[in-house]
Amino acid sequence: MHTRAAEAPTAAGAPTGAGAPTVAGARTVAGARTVAGVQTVAEPGPSRTPARARRVRPEGHRRGPLARPDASDAPPGSIVLIGGGLAAASTAQGLRDRGFDGSVVIIGDEPNPPYERPPLSKTYLSEHAAADELTLLDADRAAELELTIRTGERADALDRGAGEVVLESGHRIAADAVLLATGGTARTLPRLSGEHVHTLRTRADAERLRATLGSAERLLLVGFGFVGAEVAATARAFGVEVTAVEVDGHPFARVLGGEVAEALLSRHREAGVDLRTRTTVEACDPTREGVLAELSDGSRVEATAVLVGVGMAPSTGLAADAGLDVDDGVVCDASGRSSLPGVWAAGDVARWEHPLHGAVRVEHYDTALRHGEVVAASILGGSETYEEPHWFWTDQHEQRLQVAGVTADADDVVVHGPDHEGRLLAFYRSGEVVCAVAGIDRTRDVRGGRRLVTARATPSRSELADPDVDLRALARAHR
Ligand SMILES: Cc1cc2nc3c(=O)[nH]c(=O)nc-3n(C[C@H](O)[C@H](O)[C@H](O)COP(=O)(O)OP(=O)(O)OC[C@H]3O[C@@H](n4cnc5c(N)ncnc54)[C@H](O)[C@@H]3O)c2cc1C
Incomplete structure (x- = not known):
């Protein structure tokens, strides 16, 4: 599908708390109504609709640094943002906020325009949020920002010589500058596959899992990280029994320390989650109703569905094929510039130099949001860096x-x-x-x-x- 418009980051997507901004600039206040798993105020704040008076694109400009590495200081005329997630949406907004009036094309391989992922394990999974509350860029907002959003299309390669992004369909799009905001995919485990086995990364994944949870008796969770723990909480609220298997003896302790981890875990136990630490799944066979899993502690668990929640793998294939430095993520400087002139990276896929934390790749909402803004400035020749400490939230029970x-x-x-x-x-x-x-x-x-x-x-x-x-x-x- 090729739409000239999709959706603006709305108040629905704005997490609050530690003072995160929203993509569209909606004012956020802690303690206001909860929408899509995050707290927002009902009324939008002051608009950050881009001022169009200032022209950033020079007249007659045709090719930017992607095609002409020697001209890497020239501002781009056309920018292609690969990956239709939060980082791409935030970059698009950031470009317009800074007065860029050239062409901005977002290419996303999912059927939906950019949307929020955090509710997928929380309110969207429990049916407390509707699909449109997830949307980051609706058609009106995309039209207002003059964005072209191509959903359901996959970028396959960067043709540096021609200065073009090549889509899987064979279609080519001219690009003076390219953003790689390709996020990642859910990791899987070799023994766990089949119709009753789920992962959770996309809206389609959440819809499939939600359909199962509605009538499930027991969910077997494999991996008890933040997403797994959120799904455990949501499933318990549905009245579904939950057995969670985690190879680590102390879930969350490495990230949060023993006491904070224990505070989270005790709430799960109170809520009836059967958490088995230092345990793995040895075998998993389909039954008429779901699966029968053999665990390393010798026990067997019958479950209607299995959720494999063992993290994500950054989608770096396109970057590696194009010859960019890749090291568990696309390697960037503090402004999101990759090793190839004219190519930037942002969000979950980027590994960049953070002044406080060193070289990091972060898989959190606030980072993708802010990173997009910094990268937008950098694409237009600015030298902003992302210097604030990381911040994330998780909702459980x-x-x-x-x-x-x-x-x-x-x-x-x-x-x-x-x-x-x-x-x-x-x-x-x-x-x-x-x-x-x-x-x-x-x-x-x-x-x-x-x-x-x-x-x-x-x-x-x-x-x-x-x-x-x-x-x-x-x-x-x-x-
Ligand atoms: C279930 C879940 C719950 C979460 N909860 C929280 C939370 O509570 N708090 C928090 O801080 N963070 C949370 N996160 C993390 C947060 O959502 C991510 O950090 C954020 O979505 C990253 O945005 P992104 O744009 O970098 O990547 P993504 O959101 O992954 O978007 C990348 C997009 O690019 C597409 N793509 C990839 N390759 C191509 C290609 N070649 N061509 C075209 N398109 C491509 C992908 O399909 C995807 O749609 C959660 C994530 C998940 C999955």
Whole structure:
């Protein structure tokens, strides 16, 4: 399908909490109504409709750096964004926000225009969000932004000589600059396949799983990462029995530390999730009703459906074929420039230099959103970099965990709680420096803690352990 328009990032997609902006600029406020798994205000905020007065494209410009590496400083006239997800949508918006008035084409291989993935394991799976609430760029908004969105089409190659993107259909699109925002695909496991086995990455995956959950007796989850844990919570809310098998002895502990991980896990146990750690699936055979799985602890589990939730693999094939540096992601500088002039990468597929965290590839919403904005500036010749700490959230059993910064660097964790409502706040220290903050239902405090992370603040352990700690004052004092 070839549409001249798709959909704008709307308030429905905007996560709040640690102060994330939305693609379309809708104002977000913590504690307002929950739509599509994230909190938003009902009314949109000030519009960020691009100012068109300033022309960025020079008259007569024909070919940019993709075709002419020697002319890599020339602004592009036509930009192709490969991958119709959040990073592509955010880049498109960012280009128009900065006054770019050349051609912008988004190529996405899914049947839908860009949409939100977080609700797929939460409100969309539980039927509390409608499909249009997921949409990031609707037809009106795409028309307003003068975007061409080609859904259901796969980009197959970059023809550097001609300065064109080649589609699987054979169609070619002229491109002075190209963004690779191809995200990734759900990893699978060799022994687990067949009609009752699911993965969860796309809207189609969620719809297929949802149809099964409606009448399922038991779901077997293989892998208990964030997506798996969210699906466990959603399935329990449906009344479906859940057995979760995880090879790690301490799920989430490596990412969050033992105490915060335990707070999440205990909520799952209370909700009736049968979590088997240090356990794998040895065999899985189809039955009339679903599957019969043999586990490494010697037990057998009959389930209506299996969800394999063992992470995603970045979609780097196109980049590798085009000769870009690839290392578990498309290797980029801090502005998203790849090793090939005229080609940028953003979102889940990009591995880039972060000033605070070093070379990273991040699979989180806020990163894809902000990365797209930075890359838009870079494509137009700017030198913005993405310097803020990472931030993500996960919703499980009506609790929201938010994390800002990189916990992996920590050698000490200062934890407040959990209190009787399960609310908790944790500061992660690397030496003297606060490198991350995490909170369960502590949105304001995570926002405050994020300031400490940004400032690389060095408050003492006892200051952080003070139950009345004033994070704003602490950030000021340690700036
Ligand atoms: C179920 C689920 C729940 C999540 N929940 C959260 C959450 O609670 N909090 C959070 O912070 N993050 C969450 N995330 C992560 C977040 O959604 C991702 O970080 C974000 O979607 C990344 O956006 P992206 O544009 O980089 O990639 P994607 O969203 O993966 O988009 C890439 C698109 O490009 C397409 N594509 C790939 N190759 C080609 C090609 N050659 N030609 C054309 N199109 C191509 C893909 O099919 C895909 O549609 C969740 C993700 C999933 C799957």
